[in-house]
Amino acid sequence: MFIRFKNEVESVLKTALKDAGFKLLPIPLEESEHADLATSVAFRLSPIYKKNPVMIAGEIKEKIQLKENTLIDRIEVAGAYINFFVGEKYLVDTLNAIQSDDFESMVTNTKVIIEHTSVNPNGPLHVGHIRNSIIGDTLARILRMAGYDVEVQYYVNDMGRQIAVVSWALEQFVFDGQKKSDHAIADVYIKANQVLEESVNKKSEINTLMQRLEKADRAVIQRFSKAVQLAMDGIRETLNRMNIIHDRFIEESSFVLSGAVKEIVEDIKKTGRVKSDNGALVVDLSDFGIDKSLVLQRSDGTSLYSTRDLAYHKWKAQHCDWMIDVLGADHKLISTQLKLVLRTIGLKQPDVIIFEFVSLPEGSMSTRKGMFVSADELIDEIEKHAYKEVNERRPEKSEEFKKEVAQMIGTAAIRYDVIKISADKSTVFDWREALDFEKQGAPFIQYAHARACSILKKAAEEECDFENADVHLLNHKNEKLLIKKMAYLSNVIYTAAKELKPHILAIYARELADAFNQFYRDSPVLQADENLRRSRLMLVRCARRRLKTTLDTLGMAAPEEM
Template sequence: MIKTVEDLARKSLKKAISSLDYPMVDIRFEEPPNPELGDLATTISFELASKLKKNPVEISKTIIGMVKLPKFFERVEANGPYINFFIDYQSFSRELLNSIDEDYGRLSKKSEKVILEHTSANPNGPLHIGHIRNAIIGDSLARILKFAGYNVETHYYVNDMGRQIAMIVWGLLNLQKNLADYHGDKWDHKIGRLYFEVNQYLEKNPKLKDEIDELIRSYENGELEKIFQEVVKKCLQGIKETLKELHIKHDKFIWESKFVRDGSVKNVLEKLKKTHYIREDDVLYLDLEDFDIDKELILTRSDGTSLYSTRDLAYHLYKSNNCDIVIDILGSDHKLAVRQIEAAMELLGGKRPEVIFYEFITLPEGSMSTRRGVFVSVDDLLDEARSRAVKEIKKRRKDLKMAEIEDIADKVGVGAIRYYIARLSPEKHLVFKWDEALNFEMGCASIQYAHARACKLLKKALFNNDVKIEGEWAPDETEKDVIRLLAKFPKVVEESAKTRRVHLIAQYLQELANAFNKFYKFSPVIGSEFEGARLIIVDRVRKTIKNGLKLLGIEAPTMM
């Protein structure tokens, strides 16, 4: 709706500029820092000043003298060089509130198909909080892009040919180990314990590295497939269970070995050999100096077997051939590798991937390592979140049954984790702190509580969609604050999808919840003179918060 009023204001300015025979400029709007300065502001007078050689303040005054006030506006003013539009909230609010339905914020379908790869953790143990930022950013972005109209296919790239899997296979073949013997209910935890044990053994016996290399060669040559694939499938089974708990589901799991087996890797090498960038010195590599990349891209080992980088190129070419937009979610330590991929994709005639880099999560006591066994698994994180949520809900609600408490705790616990990660720009480093993630006074719990409060109020009022705004209702200031934010939601969705930034949705929801809580406190609803209008506001906030939380993979409880 805010986009509609922006378009109306833009159209009126274009007509005014045209009538003055001023040169046409790009008209952009911003939100003034204070509502007293209006709802939309533009600085086009600055741009016109350089073209007309006139004072921007005089230009603003001249323009507004020619502006015909469009629908939904009560006035337009010149404030120095700025042109400020003021919305008529009496007419605008009715139009907006009538337009908000259960699907509010969804944008029209687009023709582009997106393949978005995220998570893609090595299947050598359970997911830990070092992986979780990738998974949550990726899944939330996929949801936002779908809501914004894109055709989105999500991938988990399965590294089944890497050294980690060969180490696990070596352990099964040489340490007389059986995965079923390891403690734990989930296969990924069992495999993680074996991987840790093999790492310790190899540190004491480094000469065994050659045996690991031989296993890698054997698997690439089509041998030992049963045991390699059994390990990977069992670990993925556990990983999928964890992702399900986080409300994450991938459309496809693409195995790395696929690109060796179907000849894709061979085709990539043949294409690159036809360029003048290929070099051979014991190993095959790409010289990328012409791309301002000092480090060459190694393509094969000395024995001719492929590397992760080669298989990754084949995978990116596969994605490039099957969609319009390729998006990867990667840690900031992959920046060099991405530059190499971009250069190689240019040589191969494929699409350059869009990459969302994120900084890592660390624990207050330091970094994590699966190899050293220093990590908090996502399963442990979820259990702790639910446990803390149960304790908090018990303190607040003595009237609930245990089954109700556990249901709410699951929604609040998962929501707290997902929101804690989604709320920050990916470029910012994140130290995971329990007290911040599970704080019931701020963050996700406060947003979920606003939704639950709205549901409770509507239930008490026996609200139905036939309620109409009656009388000469004009929204007060707290109502205006809510209405302004409700109007912005589709634009926030659009901006979040366009910039590939999920934290915009998270920040918006916190603003809306805060505005609603203020409205709830200062604007009586049931029994008030404007009960109908205010109940409609409550309902529209409910719908918008629910839709926004869904974009972040978070459930909206109806009671807390």
């Protein structure tokens, strides 16, 4: 509903500006505590017309003509600001829209392929990787909510050097079948790297494996695929625990086997940018200000990650309208190179979301060195802590209930802590911080939802008929603020989708829960007189829906009781 209000303000302002004889310029609109929407456009016009901005604001206000059925209730000039306020109609329309499940989606028929996580299958996901997964998954949910047709893909690296090392390692060391398979893979991978670091001969065994693979050697393909499967099974399980969903897993090798990699190398050669450098093929991008040329092919003829990634992106470009990749900060240069190459061969380029690194207090994480905190470890720990919390608060409940709730708030807490931080901030993983349930995180939001559910459950069935609920009775300050906050959701979804910034939804969720808690404190529902009680019940139902939608979009469970 807020979007509609904003559009109306924009539209009447534009007309008023013209009618007052001012030049049209982009109208700055801001939300502030002084108004539902304010503009400082008079300040901008002031130097152009050499006129007092306060006078300009007055002149513009005079010319504003409200249409029928408008959401704008009143307009005030304060200093040089023009302030717009919503009225009762806005509140009524908002509740009606929520009642009829009418979410303003704004996009249709746009196919988006979003790729995220795509971690090498050489070990389990660690706490750095899940930043990628959580950003990607949340964004996918936001885009869907905004009306896009979204397909989420995991690009499986099943033929890089690291996988060659894993497949080699499986034959050198004992694989611990008792362990979760991705963790067991990491064990042998770490050992193999220790050995390889000291032995040149063994390194050449890896090279031989890579060459045989590129030539589609059956036995080698089998070996690699077995190694990849073991790791991927474990990775999928972890993703599943965190409610992270991929629609498709695309194997890197498929682009080599199908000939797509050879094809794209030819495409790129046609641009005249490809040179031979000591037998390797490199692409020159210096005219774009990138001094580092991109290596397409090793001197032994095998392809590289970037080459196969180019083939993958060509395929994606042909199958969607918008590509989004979520990548770690180490991919900044390579993703820029990839985009430029795609551009030179006339293909669509992806929007790349770069997230900065998560490191440990001891330094950066490395699967190869065995320096990491796995996502499984974190989930196990947080669920243990969550269980303790539930057990303290609801000792009377069943074991099953406690476990289920612990699980719901545990993974949500992880997701919230990760998503609330802007992607371009690097962070340091801290156990104490990660397991802290006192802060206003996911459980705070989930608790507001549970409170709403509890009220609704206690109200008798027949009372939940809201045909006759009178919205006009909801005139307490906090009731209005709650409705306004609910009206704002579509705007948050839209902005988060457009700017690819999922963290703003996390912040909104906390504000929405906060607004509900304010209402909860001041407006008793079940004890209120009949008509007021019905109105407030309806408000609770709407709030519950909004909280649930918000939690769903953040990939967090919405417990009815906790």
